[in-house]
Amino acid sequence: MKYPAVFSMAAILLFLFLWEGACRYYQVQDFILPVPSRILTVAITRSALLAPHAGVTALEVLVGILISLAVAVPLAILMFAHPSVEKALSPFLIASQAVPVFAIAPLLVVWLGYGMASKVLMAAVIIFFPITVNLLQGFKSCDREYRVLFKLMGADFWQSLRLLLWPWALPHFFAGLKVGVAVATIGAVIGEWVGAQKGLGFLMIQFNARLQTDLVFAAILWLSLMGIILWFIVGWLENKIVRWKFENKIPEKDRN
Amino acid sequence: MDAIAKNHSLSFSLLSEHNTNKGISILRVVNLTKRFDDLTILENFNLTVSPNGFTVLIGPSGCGKSTLFDLLTGVVPKDNGAITWNQHRVDHVGRNAAYMQQKDLLLPWFSLLENAMLPARIGKADRVKSEIKARGLFERLGLAGFENYRPDKVSGGMRQRCALVRTLMFEYDLVLLDEPLSALDAITRYSLQSLLLLLQSDFGKSILMITHDIEEALLLADELIVLTSAPMRIRRRFTLASPKPRRMNDPFLIDLKEHVLELLQEDL
Numbered sequence: 446m447k448y449p450a451v452f453s454m455a456a457i458l459l460f461l462f463l464w465e466g467a468c469r470y471y472q473v474q475d476f477i478l479p480v481p482s483r484i485l486t487v488a489i490t491r492s493a494l495l496a497p498h499a500g501v502t503a504l505e506v507l508v509g510i511l512i513s514l515a516v517a518v519p520l521a522i523l524m525f526a527h528p529s530v531e532k533a534l535s536p537f538l539i540a541s542q543a544v545p546v547f548a549i550a551p552l553l554v555v556w557l558g559y560g561m562a563s564k565v566l567m568a569a570v571i572i573f574f575p576i577t578v579n580l581l582q583g584f585k586s587c588d589r590e591y592r593v594l595f596k597l598m599g600a601d602f603w604q605s606l607r608l609l610l611w612p613w614a615l616p617h618f619f620a621g622l623k624v625g626v627a628v629a630t631i632g633a634v635i636g637e638w639v640g641a642q643k644g645l646g647f648l649m650i651q652f653n654a655r656l657q658t659d660l661v662f663a664a665i666l667w668l669s670l671m672g673i674i675l676w677f678i679v680g681w682l683e684n685k686i687v688r689w690k691f692e693n694k695i696p697e698k699d700r701n
Numbered sequence: 702m703d704a705i706a707k708n709h710s711l712s713f714s715l716l717s718e719h720n721t722n723k724g725i726s727i728l729r730v731v732n733l734t735k736r737f738d739d740l741t742i743l744e745n746f747n748l749t750v751s752p753n754g755f756t757v758l759i760g761p762s763g764c765g766k767s768t769l770f771d772l773l774t775g776v777v778p779k780d781n782g783a784i785t786w787n788q789h790r791v792d793h794v795g796r797n798a799a800y801m802q803q804k805d806l807l808l809p810w811f812s813l814l815e816n817a818m819l820p821a822r823i824g825k826a827d828r829v830k831s832e833i834k835a836r837g838l839f840e841r842l843g844l845a846g847f848e849n850y851r852p853d854k855v856s857g858g859m860r861q862r863c864a865l866v867r868t869l870m871f872e873y874d875l876v877l878l879d880e881p882l883s884a885l886d887a888i889t890r891y892s893l894q895s896l897l898l899l900l901q902s903d904f905g906k907s908i909l910m911i912t913h914d915i916e917e918a919l920l921l922a923d924e925l926i927v928l929t930s931a932p933m934r935i936r937r938r939f940t941l942a943s944p945k946p947r948r949m950n951d952p953f954l955i956d957l958k959e960h961v962l963e964l965l966q967e968d969l
Contacts, residue, residue, distance in 0.1 A: 593776050594806050597795055598823045598871070608819070612810045689809040689851055 479659040488663035494648075499667050501643040505561055505633040506675070509568025510626060517573050521580035525610075526602060531581070542574050547635050554640040564636035564644065571632040572625030579621025583614025616690055619683040626675040630668055726785070727752045727907045728773075728794060728875055733782035735765075735772055742768045744932040746782070748909075750875065755901050755908045757918040760928030760936075761965060766911040769933070770879055773909075774800055799871035802879040805864040807852040813859075814839070814848035817866040831870065838866040842896055858889035865896060869904060876900055878910035882917065894920055898945055915961050919954045920947050927964045936964055 461481045467473075468480045475483065488495070524531035550567060557563035587610055595605045637646025645664045652660040684691050728750040735743040742765040750756050758766055771777040773784065775793030786794050799820075807816045814835060815822075821831035839845050842862045852860050861881065868876060878897070882890045894917060900906045912918050918925055925939040939957065947954060 590802065590804060591806055591808075593774075594800070595823070596776070597774055597798075597800050598820045599796065600823045604823050608823070609808065612808070689853060 476656040476658045479662055483659050484662040484666060487659045488666045491660065491663060495645070495664060495667055498643055498645050498648050498664075499671065501561070502564075502630070502633050502637065502645045502668070503671055505564040505636070505644065506568050506626070506629045506671070508561075509565045509629055509633065510572055510622075512565065513569040513572040513576060513625070516569075517576040518580065521577050521584065522606065524577075524581055525584040538574060538577065541570065546570050546632060550635050550639045553636065559640045559642055561643075563639075564633045564641065567632040567636040568629040572622075572629050575621040575624045576618065577621075579617045579624075580614055583617030584610050586617065587613045615687050616683075619679065619687065622679050623676060623683075626679055627672055630672045630675070634668060725752060726750060727754075727787060728798075728909070729785040730773075731783045731785070733769070733772060733784070734780045735768060735777070736780055741932040743772070744934070746933060747935070748926070750907050750909050751924075752874075752907055753901060753905055755898075755910070755921055755923045756926065757910045757912060757922035757924070758926050758928055759912055759915060759918045759961065759965070760933065761930045762913060764928050764930030765933035766928065767879060770800070770877055770911065773877065774798060794875060797873055798875040798877050799868045799873045800877045800879070801864055801868040801881045803881060803884050805852070805857075805860040807860055807863060807867075809852055812849045812851055813844065813855065813863045816852065817863055817870055819867060820870045835866060835870060838869055841899075842866055856889075857885055858893060861885060861889075861893060862896065865893075865900075869900070874905075874907055876906045876908045878908060878912075880912055881910070883912070883914065890914075890917070895946060897921060902945075915958050915965075916949055918961075919958060920949065921945070925961070927961055 465480045465482060468478060479487075520534075524534060546567065550563075553563040553566055557566060591609060591613075592605070595609055600608070633644070634646035634649070637644040638650055641647040645668055649661050649664045652658070652664065726749045728748075730746060730748040733743050733746040733748075734741075746769070748756075748769075758769075760766055768777065772779045773794055775795035779793075784791050784793060786797055791797075807813070808819075811819070814832075817835045817838070818831055820826075821828075821835070836845075836848065839848055842865060844859060844862055844866065847855055847859060852863070855863075861884075864881075881897070882893050885893065897908070897910075898921060901908055910918075910921065919941070922939075922941050925941060927936040927939075928934065929936045939961075941957075943951065943953070949955070949958075
């Protein structure tokens with residue numbers, strides 16, 4: 446294990462230790478702030494209750510990601526191929542970011558109902574922006590010399606896209622996706638808060654109303670775990686797909 | 702004509718412009734002009750590359766050599782002038798010339814072989830045939846055994862060799878070289894210079910090369926053209942008739958080096 450990991454683990458343990466200690470010393474009641482050990486215990490012992498709802502939330506997030514990808518990737522390509530389309534659409538893209546998506550959550554529930562659809566759309570809308578913008582930026586970052594080389598080889602747009610621009614943009618795409626999956630969970634949960642019959646967000650509202658604070662925290666713990674797992678899956682995919690970026694390289698100075 | 706040039710008129714001769722335009726040419730440029738806003742890069746620039754000839758352009762940096770290549774390949778449109786390819790007027794020779802530059806421009810996600818085969822792949826050439834050709838070139842240029850390595854796993858010299866294979870995979874008669882070796886160290890550069898000679902001697906290419914390395918120019922050129930900057934003009938032409946490969950200890954080349962250096966310094 447590398448040293449930075451040791452330090453961050455130590456910091457987390459210290460924080461949890463102080464939390465536990467402070468709660469016990471000041472005898473804070475469980476419904477105000479439960480101790481970490483209790484949260485962990487509840488998160489494990491009540492997993493039969495939590496797991497099905499976590500599954501629903503995870504499904505919402507995953508479907509949201511897939512829908513987002515299905516729209517964002519073609520759109521980024523279209524915007525790159527036709528700068529006029531980019532100019533026309535960029536106000537909408539920026540607006541989709543400027544309007545807090547959470548503010549439209551109640552509307553989505555009105556339009557799409559209490560089922561999964563409104564939550565899926567929440568997650569999708571949130572991920573959409575970082576993916577589109579990063580992918581477009583990735584395409585644009587391709588050096589002019591490489592594009593000239595492809596032009597001289599007689600490559601058409603799709604050949605350039607497949608052989609040059611897409612692999613070139615992949616690291617940017619994954620950067621966007623990592624940001625996206627981290628916030629997508631938040632989108633789905635907020636959708637569930639507003640109105641739902643299932644999901645971790647729905648559970649949290651129920652527990653909160655009954656002052657079952659330890660269960661609220663347990664749900665949060667599950668959510669965080671989901672976010673972290675998603676993040677690592679994307680990181681793993683990135684490592685698999687963008688291999689040339691991560692494998693050991695000969696140092697620049699020893700190249701000649 | 703100055704003293705040094707006179708002394709060695711046997712090994713190299715100074716030619717006036719109309720002399721070089723005689724005979725067959727593969728590429729001919731007449732009165733080429735290019736301006737960017739108020740800045741005149743090229744004005745009435747003339748140039749001839751003879752079939753299987755090795756023409757080297759040398760000049761102060763920023764004199765417009767790379768713009769000339771951009772005009773020739775059609776990356777930048779010309780303002781005025783004519784480009785003739787095998788006696789035919791053309792807009793540019795972007796579809797007739799392979800282009801190799803200082804940067805190897807290898808794609809990091811492809812192996813060396815895949816990189817070298819890109820021109821064939823994009824041109825939808827027969828895969829088996831082009832792979833046989835590429836593997837043969839790998840053998841020839843000392844890259845055998847490294848076909849499946851990715852560019853970041855090999856040395857700068859090998860990367861540039863691979864770029865050279867890619868250049869040869871274009872089935873074009875003319876090769877444009879824009880300082881192809883200037884990013885390499887002296888030892889690697891020396892070994893690659895002999896490979897550049899192969900382009901001419903074994904592959905029958907016509908070569909137009911830009912460099913700012915005088916020795917490299919003297920070792921490789923059949924015709925050496927010294928340029929002035931802003932706007933770029935031909936300062937002097939030298940025809941070098943001595944056989945290749947050459948060595949820099951040739952007294953004629955040593956004198957000529959001094960002479961070219963003087964010409965270049967006058968322009969500063």
